[in-house]
Amino acid sequence: MNGYGKRVLALLAALILAVSVSGARAAGEEPVTGIYTYEDLLALAEAPSGRYRLMDNIDMAGRAWTPVDFSGELDGNGCALLNLEVETLGAGTATTYDGNYKTYDTHFAGLFGTLTDARVFNLELCNVKVKVEADTPCFIGSIAGYSEHSLIEGCRVTGILELSAHDRMFGVGGIVGYGSGSISDTEAQVTLICTDTDAETRDEQFMGGAYAAGHLDLTGCTVDIDGYDSDHGYVHNGGLVGMYILYPRGLDYEGTITDNTVTGQITFFEDNTNRRAYCDGFIGEIMNWTFINGRNRNTFTRNEVFDYSVDLRPHMCDTPDLTRTVTEPGCDTFGYTTFQCKTCGYTYTDSYTLFQHKITKWVTVKAPTETETGVEEGKCDRCGAVEARELEKLPPTPPVSETPAPTPSPAEEPAPARIGALPILAVGAVAALAVGGLAVFGRKKKR
Numbered sequence: 499m500n501g502y503g504k505r506v507l508a509l510l511a512a513l514i515l516a517v518s519v520s521g522a523r524a525a526g527e528e529p530v531t532g533i534y535t536y537e538d539l540l541a542l543a544e545a546p547s548g549r550y551r552l553m554d555n556i557d558m559a560g561r562a563w564t565p566v567d568f569s570g571e572l573d574g575n576g577c578a579l580l581n582l583e584v585e586t587l588g589a590g591t592a593t594t595y596d597g598n599y600k601t602y603d604t605h606f607a608g609l610f611g612t613l614t615d616a617r618v619f620n621l622e623l624c625n626v627k628v629k630v631e632a633d634t635p636c637f638i639g640s641i642a643g644y645s646e647h648s649l650i651e652g653c654r655v656t657g658i659l660e661l662s663a664h665d666r667m668f669g670v671g672g673i674v675g676y677g678s679g680s681i682s683d684t685e686a687q688v689t690l691i692c693t694d695t696d697a698e699t700r701d702e703q704f705m706g707g708a709y710a711a712g713h714l715d716l717t718g719c720t721v722d723i724d725g726y727d728s729d730h731g732y733v734h735n736g737g738l739v740g741m742y743i744l745y746p747r748g749l750d751y752e753g754t755i756t757d758n759t760v761t762g763q764i765t766f767f768e769d770n771t772n773r774r775a776y777c778d779g780f781i782g783e784i785m786n787w788t789f790i791n792g793r794n795r796n797t798f799t800r801n802e803v804f805d806y807s808v809d810l811r812p813h814m815c816d817t818p819d820l821t822r823t824v825t826e827p828g829c830d831t832f833g834y835t836t837f838q839c840k841t842c843g844y845t846y847t848d849s850y851t852l853f854q855h856k857i858t859k860w861v862t863v864k865a866p867t868e869t870e871t872g873v874e875e876g877k878c879d880r881c882g883a884v885e886a887r888e889l890e891k892l893p894p895t896p897p898v899s900e901t902p903a904p905t906p907s908p909a910e911e912p913a914p915a916r917i918g919a920l921p922i923l924a925v926g927a928v929a930a931l932a933v934g935g936l937a938v939f940g941r942k943k944k945r
């Protein structure tokens with residue numbers, strides 16, 4: 499198919515999508531709001547019980563995010579949020595339970611702080627970074643810190659989640675921190691770090707590749723966990739779940755944990771004379787056995803250490819020396835930067851970039867004027883896709899000056915002693931030209 503045909507098809511597809519989004523109102527259901535930009539995504543907090551559909555990949559790098567307390571529906575539509583960074587706790591709190599059914603008023607962080615009767619599906623979080631220091635009971639997860647009767651389906655998560663805390667109850671989960679509901683057909687490739695900053699208090703600490711504690715059902719999930727847990731209390735670590743607990747106590751519910759695959763490891767210490775040191779490839783501590791459990795596979799390493807003086811992290815090099823290698827994005831693959839430590843070999847990726855066609859030649863198909871924007875088109879060297887982008891309006895023609903600038907007389911020329919200032923003037927002139935050039939020729943990329 500030629501580029502024009504593809505473009506017509508793409509336009510048709512966009513039209514069909516637009517119609518389906520605006521016309522998605524089923525009987526008794528709210529219409530679905532399309533999310534195209536970071537600004538659109540902020541609307542989730544304004545109407546957190548609405549229905550939303552992600553319509554494009556969004557790079558969240560450098561964009562502040564406060565965890566949203568959500569009770570609506572988010573269809574990720576196969577699109578990704580790249581480089582989401584969360585450093586604050588959300589406003590919503592909930593009661594969590596430890597293994598003795600002691601309760602804690604707990605705070606949460608993630609894309610969502612709390613999910614209540616919500617549904618999140620077909621969403622990718624690529625290179626999510628949740629990094630929280632908490633002085634209250636706290637759980638963090640990538641998609642949500644807390645889930646209550648919520649469904650997470652067909653999602654994919656890669657990234658790093660890091661919690662430093664010193665209260666009596668806290669934990670880190672690869673997908674969800676704490677709660678109830680279900681997670682199905684979801685992939686998580688996560689580095690989890692949980693550090694207890696208080697050596698005196700005997701706390702309850704939880705880590706799980708899927709979730710840290712609670713009784714969410716897990717079916718068909720694939721978890722690759724690289725965990726680091728430093729605790730001066732009681733750890734509950736699992737490749738899938740830190741602690742499986744039905745709550746409130748006496749709840750009659752038969753859960754399901756089937757067809758999940760776990761790879762990876764958790765390195766941890768439990769600085770406690772009364773050690774239990776729960777750490778298992780599937781579930782660290784099982785408080786309730788009323789669940790269907792089967793066809794789960796793991797290749798998991800429990801790596802307990804007994805030096806309690808140094809907090810555990812993935813990169814513990816004394817003399818880190820990082821090289822960086824940039825992988826450019828492809829037509830349908832994200833770009834990223836690989837960092838490798840020359841001293842110890844530790845490697846990680848960061849700074850993901852959106853898909854990009856390789857277009858080296860642009861042709862103006864509609865020239866801009868002073869009153870109307872123009873359009874130019876280019877064809878991708880790799881895949882042949884044709885993209886169009888807008889050309890900004892031309893700047894208004896400046897009025898002809900009546901009085902020409904005076905020419906300096908020889909007497910007014912700079913004295914030799916002032917020559918030192920000339921390069922600065924020259925740089926200023928070039929900068930002014932450059933700004934002018936941008937104003938005239940600058941192109942706004944448009945999808």
Ligand SMILES: [Zn+2]
Pocket residue numbers: 813814815816817818819839840841842843844
């Ligand atoms: Zn190193």
Ligand SMILES: [Zn+2]
Pocket residue numbers: 829854855856878879880881882883
């Ligand atoms: Zn391409």
